[in-house]
Amino acid sequence: MHKLFIVFLFLIPFVSFSQHTKRCGTYEYWEMMKQQDPSLAIGEERINREANEWMVAHRNERGQSSVITIPVVVHVLYHTDAENISDAQIQSQIDVLNQDFARLNQDTILTPFVWRTTAANTGLQFCLTSVTPDTAPSTGIERRYTSNESWSNFNEMKSFSTGGLDVWNRDRFMNIWVGNLDGGVLGLTQMPGGSPLTDGMCISYKAFGKIGDLDPQYNLGRSATHETGHWLGLYHIWGDDGGACSGTDYLNDTPNQADNTFNCPPFPQTDECSPAYPGIMFMNYMDYSDDACMNIFTNDQSSKMHAILNTTRVSILNNVASCNGSIAVSLPIKLFPNPVTDEILIHTYFNIPASIDFSLKDLYGREIMHKAKSLSSYEKVPFDVRHISSGVYVVSVTSNNYTITEKVIIAHR
Ligand code: ZN
Ligand code: CA
Numbered sequence: 001m002h003k004l005f006i007v008f009l010f011l012i013p014f015v016s017f018s019q020h021t022k023r024c025g026t027y028e029y030w031e032m033m034k035q036q037d038p039s040l041a042i043g044e045e046r047i048n049r050e051a052n053e054w055m056v057a058h059r060n061e062r063g064q065s066s067v068i069t070i071p072v073v074v075h076v077l078y079h080t081d082a083e084n085i086s087d088a089q090i091q092s093q094i095d096v097l098n099q100d101f102a103r104l105n106q107d108t109i110l111t112p113f114v115w116r117t118t119a120a121n122t123g124l125q126f127c128l129t130s131v132t133p134d135t136a137p138s139t140g141i142e143r144r145y146t147s148n149e150s151w152s153n154f155n156e157m158k159s160f161s162t163g164g165l166d167v168w169n170r171d172r173f174m175n176i177w178v179g180n181l182d183g184g185v186l187g188l189t190q191m192p193g194g195s196p197l198t199d200g201m202c203i204s205y206k207a208f209g210k211i212g213d214l215d216p217q218y219n220l221g222r223s224a225t226h227e228t229g230h231w232l233g234l235y236h237i238w239g240d241d242g243g244a245c246s247g248t249d250y251l252n253d254t255p256n257q258a259d260n261t262f263n264c265p266p267f268p269q270t271d272e273c274s275p276a277y278p279g280i281m282f283m284n285y286m287d288y289s290d291d292a293c294m295n296i297f298t299n300d301q302s303s304k305m306h307a308i309l310n311t312t313r314v315s316i317l318n319n320v321a322s323c324n325g326s327i328a329v330s331l332p333i334k335l336f337p338n339p340v341t342d343e344i345l346i347h348t349y350f351n352i353p354a355s356i357d358f359s360l361k362d363l364y365g366r367e368i369m370h371k372a373k374s375l376s377s378y379e380k381v382p383f384d385v386r387h388i389s390s391g392v393y394v395v396s397v398t399s400n401n402y403t404i405t406e407k408v409i410i411a412h413r
Contacts, residue, residue, distance in 0.1 A: 020184055022183060022186065023218075023260070023288040024188060024227065024236075025183075026191070026230045027236065029189075030189075030190070033194060044192075047311070051307035051311055052250075054306075055303050055304065068317065069126065069320050071140070072094065072129060072176060073128070073129055074128065074177075075143075075144075075157075075164070075175065076090075077143075077179035080180075082205070085209070086211075087139070089211050090209060092221065094128060096221030097126045097221070097224060100225045101121075101123075101125065102123075102124075103121040104121075108295055112268070112278060119296045119299075122297055124302075124306075128141060130323065130324065132168070142165055144160075144165050147163065149180065151164075157202055158175075164177065173319075178202075179202065179205060180204065185204065186218055188202055189201040189227045201224070201228070208223065222294050226285050229285055229301065232305035233305060233307070234304060234305065236260065237281060237287050238260050239256075239257070244258065249286065251304060254284060254298055255273075255278075255279065261287045263289065263290055264293035283296055284296050311349065313349075314332055318331060332350055333346060335397070338406070339408075339410065340409070344360075344408060346358065353374070354374075354375050358370065358371045358396075359397075360395050362393055362394075363393070365394075368393065369383070391409075392407060392408075392409055393408050394406070
């Protein structure tokens with residue numbers, strides 16, 4: 001924890017960008033973090049492998065069956081009045097996310113016909129959280145004046161001690177910091193698997209929401225749509241390979257694409273990676289086209305985001321209650337399988353040392369089994385239930401004063 005803190009907050013994050021507008025700094029920011037801490041790259045491979053396994057196992061689920069609402073906190077850091085954006089501007093950003101992720105955006109008509117069936121309603125929604133991490137009522141917005149005219153060390157935005165605002169528990173909230181980003185950067189995100197202290201995205205006040213004083217090319221709230229895609233594990237559609245055809249976003253239904261797209265080209269556009277019609281999907285949210293010219297997440301992108309929400313970010317699934325005023329459990333823990341035959345597998349996604357308390361009770365509340373276990377980090381912890389008779393039980397897993405409770409069926413073969 002302390003080592004990570006030092007590395008993340010003080011050694012790295014000076015990503016230097018040229019002064020013209022930079023749509024997204026996620027790739028450079030994340031590459032720099034991985035150079036400083038090679039364990040992040042190993043973690044990223046594991047995260048993508050687990051996400052792929054989930055996608056294979058849930059091939060026919062696209063997430064539309066039930067809506068998942070993700071609690072959001074917006075930390076506003078302002079030096080000028082213009083940077084102290086209004087509540088209405090912030091709400092307009094949440095509205096955009098909810099339209100784009102549900103494919104209720106008004107510009108779906110601009111998606112080329114050939115890709116209409118590839119376009120996804122992701123089933124994901126967003127709310128400004130109605131409670132703080134301490135369970136006090138909240139608007140989901142907090143503000144702080146900063147003496148910084150702009151931010152070049154983006155992680156400094158994420159800590160009160162460096163003039164920013166501290167992260168709210170990333171196991172429960174999607175954190176967004178809004179401020180004046182240096183180098184013309186509109187947004188950047190820490191990909192899944194990074195430090196809990198810096199988890200979330202930074203977005204320029206000039207590209208946040210769809211009302212207020214906004215950059216005319218980026219005034220429809222699509223920067224946050226794009227960055228939320230990163231936060232849920234999506235990569236740039238062209239594979240960040242500097243214009244080659246060798247890079248990938250690891251998904252099948254997005255065409256191979258040489259480089260990023262700027263401005264607003266007419267359809268179709270072909271390149272050396274996708275030389276034939278329909279060419280490249282430059283209107284995808286994970287490209288760099290103008291806000292007015294992006295309008296689609298694909299089914300595979302939706303599936304990948306659900307995979308991340310069911311693995312690395314599973315604690316968010318356990319906290320949707322923060323959207324309606326109550327506080328729910330928020331442990332990065334999942335129980336497999338259910339029904340269970342021989343052993344219950346507790347899949348944990350802590351990336352710091354933690355301990356869990358496992359308890360199995362019958363339906364009368366009598367404790368049948370109780371075990372404690374210390375974890376170094378990501379682990380799959382088995383609990384043998386072969387000696388317990390078949391039936392319905394209640395399993396509780398407790399860590400850091402949070403408890404997850406789930407009904408489990410034990411059905412011996
Ligand atoms: Zn990006
Ligand atoms: Ca490429």
